[in-house]
Amino acid sequence: MPASYSTNMRFKFPILAIALEAVIIILYGFFITYDDGANSRLIHNNTGQIEQFYKIYPSFQDIHVMIFVGFGFLMTFLKNYGFSSVGFNLLIAAFGLQWGILMQGWLHHLKDGKIKVDIFSLINADFSTATALISFGAVLGKTSPIQLLIMTLLEITIFACNEHLVTTVLKVCMLEFEETKLKSFKSSLRDSLGKEGFNSAIAENPDGQYRAIINTYFSLAACVLTAYALSSLVDKKGKLDMVHIQNATLAGGVAAGTSADMMIHPYGSLLIGFTAGIISTVGFKYLTPILASKLKIHDTCGVHNLHGMPGILGGLAGIIASAMASEKVYGPGLIQTFPTGRSGIVQAGYQAAGLGASLGVALIGGTITGFILCISFWGQPPDQNCFDDDIYWELPDGETENENLLSAEHGRQNINAEA
């Protein structure tokens, strides 16, 4: 084994992690302060903000559970990699949100040299962390914690720049259509990015948010039922595959993302979910093996089927829905849903530009990140040790070979005895 493959994290990893935390503490000391609503000196002019805070708090909790726990459990399907799936998810989340607040703050919220953090800063940091967690799914089992910290650092930086380009420069209406964004959860939070905050969002587009929840709900339900059908259909014995099902529970939300707050009607949402269920399941069954064998592109969690293709589907749905937007369909709410005031067809063009720009940034950013992560100094596992908790974790006693053998043997006897 060449020296470059030493997976011993002692010193390398602690030094990087502590250095990052130290830099963050210093930067927070210089840049971060409480938002007015949480500032004791300003208690008489912030009651509105506090009201908004109580409204958003339940969503905030839901998103947190998803980021800190949910993503990790979605990745526990690998034998002998449960500790890493859940544990590295948490590591990425803990670092990512601290870094995300700085990046998002510098690009969107810097005033007089200070970034005021409120509950929306925390939520937006969660979303930017989601980009890193989704990428984690693609490289699951093949990366060291050092690589994951570096990947998180780079991705959150790139994501913040792309977000700035698409929402502030191009003024694209979207929840988020980049592959790397947690669209389904975003639905209730549209407009909180690139604007003054969620309170204005509530004031300006309340029906859009309501619609977003209904549309996402229908898209998810249709996607799940369709994925069950397709999963059975593509198997030669008609059996279901849990991986298809698990991912369909998200693909429907991803595909609904961009157009969720538009007037696409409940049957439109069902159609989007129906299509996403087909695309995602067919992708898992046929595309992933081809990518791995022909193009040597590995994608442990099938992120391309779950976030990639459904995300593009969502972008296309957004373009179509924008093109069809008119005063007749939206009534006085048109300007709330499309605050740029552009005509439907012009907005559709901008949506397409946003989709293209995001894809471009994703390709370039992904390539650069990939090259940096390939440096062998980061302690990644050698190929023959991939997908194994034992490299980076102290495992509890009792995860032993013999016991496994015994219990499996015994289990089979039980089944035979019962039958």
Next chain:
Amino acid sequence: MPASYSTNMRFKFPILAIALEAVIIILYGFFITYDDGANSRLIHNNTGQIEQFYKIYPSFQDIHVMIFVGFGFLMTFLKNYGFSSVGFNLLIAAFGLQWGILMQGWLHHLKDGKIKVDIFSLINADFSTATALISFGAVLGKTSPIQLLIMTLLEITIFACNEHLVTTVLKVCMLEFEETKLKSFKSSLRDSLGKEGFNSAIAENPDGQYRAIINTYFSLAACVLTAYALSSLVDKKGKLDMVHIQNATLAGGVAAGTSADMMIHPYGSLLIGFTAGIISTVGFKYLTPILASKLKIHDTCGVHNLHGMPGILGGLAGIIASAMASEKVYGPGLIQTFPTGRSGIVQAGYQAAGLGASLGVALIGGTITGFILCISFWGQPPDQNCFDDDIYWELPDGETENENLLSAEHGRQNINAEA
């Protein structure tokens, strides 16, 4: 093995699932539209609805988690049936809520040929889905996904009709006392059925909802403690049984259901929970084995102990609490809790009629559903293969010992081959 026992789902199941989804999309196209609060054209006259929406959103999320995930995990106690428990739960939920919205809409909310969906439609659809999920518990391990789709279709239809009969025709005050309803979660949502919606509920009976939460909380706590005592008492070595405990955590809520918003006083709630804990545990220990051996009635999850008898107990408690209702106890809130304006004793009679009607509908509906499901074309598993994930699911390598070794070996070879 007779041909009728072919459990191969390919074509049969996908065709049924896709056909159902296609029919639903078409019906949604004709019947379903956004509620005013989510309609862009009506944004100026719906601020009240949107306020209500934000109030109800946390409950909505809790109920969802319960329906889509919680029920499934309650059923994972069977060895080798975890995939089916969780996976079929999700299948039933995804189809059930789409169908429930149509059925509930046709019976309760059809106006000018359109059903307007709002957050309460989604919640009510969840509740009607719960009926199918509870029945799923009774037939767990013995049914094919085709049977489950048919069962869901029939049960939700029957449930919607019975609900119409009991709440709209008989005007029975209840959360829900049918065996087949998710009572504990319903407590915070009383009045949202058969009325204009939850906003009116909030306006009309806020103290009742508050009371419902307090009463349910006490009933559950007493039920759990009692179930611990009984579980130890009925075992000859004094050991506890996790099945008793798990179910007691719900039986107390089921039993509190009907009377939860009435003035039954905290000690009354404790008494209901106390009784439910005894009934449920004794039922599991003594009644279920008798039903299975003498009457050949199988009930995999002991639904009769958890929802059946505690549900009837709840119905009886509702009759008693209604009979004792008076101006003296309720003060000016009497009309809010009992909006029919009937005297306590008359209302008690109607409650009894509602209980009887629900039991009758349950018996007749259950018998018909049972006969339809017995048709052997649906691909149910033969007796000797019940309770086995392997029939309907592609299991990941590693569910068995030899397979384990093989797959680990195989996995490594793959990795090597890939590298």
Next chain:
Amino acid sequence: MPASYSTNMRFKFPILAIALEAVIIILYGFFITYDDGANSRLIHNNTGQIEQFYKIYPSFQDIHVMIFVGFGFLMTFLKNYGFSSVGFNLLIAAFGLQWGILMQGWLHHLKDGKIKVDIFSLINADFSTATALISFGAVLGKTSPIQLLIMTLLEITIFACNEHLVTTVLKVCMLEFEETKLKSFKSSLRDSLGKEGFNSAIAENPDGQYRAIINTYFSLAACVLTAYALSSLVDKKGKLDMVHIQNATLAGGVAAGTSADMMIHPYGSLLIGFTAGIISTVGFKYLTPILASKLKIHDTCGVHNLHGMPGILGGLAGIIASAMASEKVYGPGLIQTFPTGRSGIVQAGYQAAGLGASLGVALIGGTITGFILCISFWGQPPDQNCFDDDIYWELPDGETENENLLSAEHGRQNINAEA
């Protein structure tokens, strides 16, 4: 095996549990009534309370999930003790909250011989139950359900008295700094103790609550990242230990507790979390083994590292933050955060007195409780059978004999080696 070691719970445990439930029902009949907001007779003068209720409901649910489920799962790391970890957690919670409502009511809320229960009573009862659950972590695997009921009874009684002393007599500003309190969750609920209720809290110190959430969030994030670094650093191969990580996710919240609503600034929160991550991880690695081997103090879950030392750290941070409080930093919000009107330095003295008093009560109360629990009549497991579900639970078939034997043997060797 001496007769005193009979672990058969039949009769002993059911009689105690039913007797406790019966006494509680009688006491509730005499003392407990609905709060005005849930009282049908008072529906015209309680709309404010009901509004508050809807605001607090999501937090109420989160806390409940933590108390009834979360704690239990944190303790499932022991092989062959999962049933007991989750099951006894639920037993303690079910009894503890019923008893906690009485104890807290008698000490804080008795009016005209009645205790009015509202949603804050339920939340406070949850918190007092948390004290018993934390202690459960320290004695995990070595106690019978009878001992746990007695421990819960004593701890909740002692806790309520200490709380009365510290918050009402000393008027210490704190969330809670006792080892035995669930600080991280408390942050959103400051002021609900020792005052008229949460509504006044919202009215009086809204920015403090907002700040508490932001500060807790940052402290947790920094604590997790630091714990990863330290966990790797203290292992000779640089591997991570899941126990360190799991506990860091709470230690950061515990340490932020006392000062969470003060103007400690985001970088201050990060610093607290950073320190907590170091203390907690180093404690697990070096202190727990020393306590066990030299002082014969066993602490199954390492409660001392998670709640003990971080709790004291939090108390110290509260003293420092109080001493630095001034009109200049807090502006007009000073009186809301420190409602006693004391100067910063005087308040700091009281904070120190509160910390000292709590430590004193904890030592004395803990010693008394320990002596009572040592009576051998309670059916505790003999040393050689500790950490085994089989003593108190009927295990499902399939928890096979051989496996149990093997792993029990293995576990036993570990325990013996430790002893």
